[in-house]
Amino acid sequence: MNPFRLLKLIARTGRIAEPAPAAPVADTEHPIPKALRGSVQVRHVDTGSCNGCEIEIGAAFGGVYDVERYGARLVASPRHADVLAVTGVVTHNMVEPLLRTVEATPRPRLVVAIGDCAHDCGLFAGAYGVAGPVSDFVDVDLEVPGCPPRPEAIVEALRRVTGR
Amino acid sequence: MIATLLVVLQVVVATAITPLLIGVMRQVRARLEGRIGSGVLQPYRDVRKLLAKEPLRAEGSSIILVAAPLVLLVSSLLVVALVPLVTTANIPAVPNDLFVVVSILxxxxxxxxxxxxxxxxxFGGMGSSRHMMIAALVEPTVLMSVYALSIPVGSSTLSKIVVARGADVTRVVTPAGLLAVVALVVVVLAETGRLPVDNPSTHLELTMIHESMILESAGRDLAWLEVGSWLRLTALLGLVVNLALPWGLADSMQPLALLVAVVTLGVKLLVAGGVIAAAEVFMAKVRLFKVPELLAGSFVLAFLAVTASYLAG
Known part of the structure; x- marks a missing residue:
């Protein structure tokens, strides 16, 4: 693209991020590890999602909801991650990869189950390929309900972890 | 003794300012993309968090996984100590010679x-092979372009080059000087894994160069790797800005001179970093097979700079 056109577009568009909503109230019953304050790297694990949640995660990390402003960032390796964002029902083929991914994430780590499928298998409960919800296999620290959850809900869950 | 103190001060200042430089670069990019950005202090928070995490190491990995991050960090700190950033003084036992700096890099x-x-x-093996290919193309250009600047001075000691350029303004804006600085900028971007050679914020393993080599490191190991590669950016970018604008560096322990040196370094680095980050918004990563063409282009510029400085003196 012509750099001048791009420059004009940048000047005309300005800020696309929406104003930040009030910070969520900290949950005193399940405290978040202090070490993760202010900086959280997220590794996304799809264990059998319909990709609805993925679109919403993409939106949460996109320019409009901009969860990066609170210190959360997507990373490419579980070794770099503090939070595993698990979406979808756990299918038989994904049980082992899920357990291995959790094992490969250094402590302190949190597992966030995103969407109704991760919580209770949702629409896919009882299907032949489904092994169960995420909490049957790994300890879940936070849950984001919704089918699919709104980006605001994902942003709020991650803000609980970063505390910003 | 005074020289050693100055060099220690330079390492401390450069290490303290490095996460800020990275934070400013990310913030500039975020603002131009219409985002709010995570703030210029985010890299400090990232490093603090990484140091508090357990360094998980893969089963079957060797001592390299522990040692390599430390080697990178120490080599980067050494480069930061040798390159004239805050001071033009150098420890007599270790000359800040161009060839020493390139070898430590x-x-x-x-x-x-x-x-x-x-x-x-x-992915790790792929990243390593790409990294070595780029290193092999970058090092000759670094040597050639700084060599072009060293010819009029008659010494390949970096601090002497900076002092001589600072003393005589006509040395700064010569054809040879400009060509050499342009060539250096291109190779510094390649060496530190910035666009258009490597994308520092990518999540796609297949396109990664730097990121794919550190995929298996966690916690403390990862913190050393991040700080080590950020310090390389500070050192190389600092070298370029001090060769292009060789003013403000301290050569004595006078408090005022030191203050001026630290402030000018900060301003020069952050402005250069901001400009690079802004330019990156307009760039896409080039195909890996096009990278040698880009780096060959910068080598040609460096070669022309050497020719020009022999002809024009």
């Missing part, structure tokens, strides 16, 4: 490449 490069191979993952 290569130690860090090789440590990173070995780290990529250590865990035996496919």
């Amino acid at each position: 290569l130690i860090g490069t090789v440590a990173l490449a070995l780290l990529g191979l250590d865990a035996g993952t496919a």
Whole structure:
């Protein structure tokens, strides 16, 4: 693209991020590890999602909801991650990869189950390929309900972890 | 003794300012993309968090996984100590010679490449081979372009080059000087893994160079790797800005001179970093097979700079 056109577009568009909503109230019953304050790297694990949640995660990390402003960032390796964002029902083929991914994430780590499928298998409960919800296999620290959850809900869950 | 103190001060200042430089670069990019950005202090928070995490190491990995991050960090700190950033003084026992600096940079490069191979993952090996290819193309250009600047001075000691350029303004804006600085900028971007050679914020393993080598490191190991590669950016970018604008550096322990030196370094680095980050918004990563063409272009510029400085003196 012509750099001048791009420059004009940048000047005309300005800020696309929406104003930040009030910070969520900290949950005193399940405290978040202090070490993760202010900086959280997220590794996304799809264990059998319909990709609805993925679109919403993409939106949460996109320019409009901009969860990066609170210190959360997507990373490419579980070794770099503090939070595993698990979406979808756990299918038989994904049980082992899920357990291995959790094992490969250094402590302190949190597992966030995103969407109704991760919580209770949702629409896919009882299907032949489904092994169960995420909490049957790994300890879940936070849950984001919704089918699919709104980006605001994902942003709020991650803000609980970063505390910003 | 005074020289040693000055060099220690330079390392402390450069290390303290490095996360801020990275934070400013990310913030500039975020603002131009219409985002709010995570704030210029985010890299400090990232490093603090990484140091508090357990360094998880893969089963079957060797001592390299522990040692390579430390080797990279130490080599980067050494480069920061040798390159004239805050002071033009240097420790007599270790000359801040161009060839010494480039060799120490290569130690860090090789440590990173070995780290990529250590865990035996496919992406790590791919990253290492790409990294070595770029290193092989970058080092000659760094040598040639600084050599072009060293010819009029008659010494390949970096601090002497900076002092001589600072003393005589006509030396700064010569054809040879400009060509050499342009060539240096291109290779510094390649060496530190910035666009258009490597994308520092990518999540796509297949396109990664630097990131794919550190995929297996966690916690403390990852913190050292991040700080080590950020310090390389500070050192190389600082060298370029001090060669292009060789003013403000301190050569004595006078408090005022030191203050001026620290402030000018901060301003020069942050402005240069901001400009690079802004320019990156307008760029896409080039295909890996086009990278040698880009780097060959910068080598030609460096070669012309050497020719010009022989002809024009």
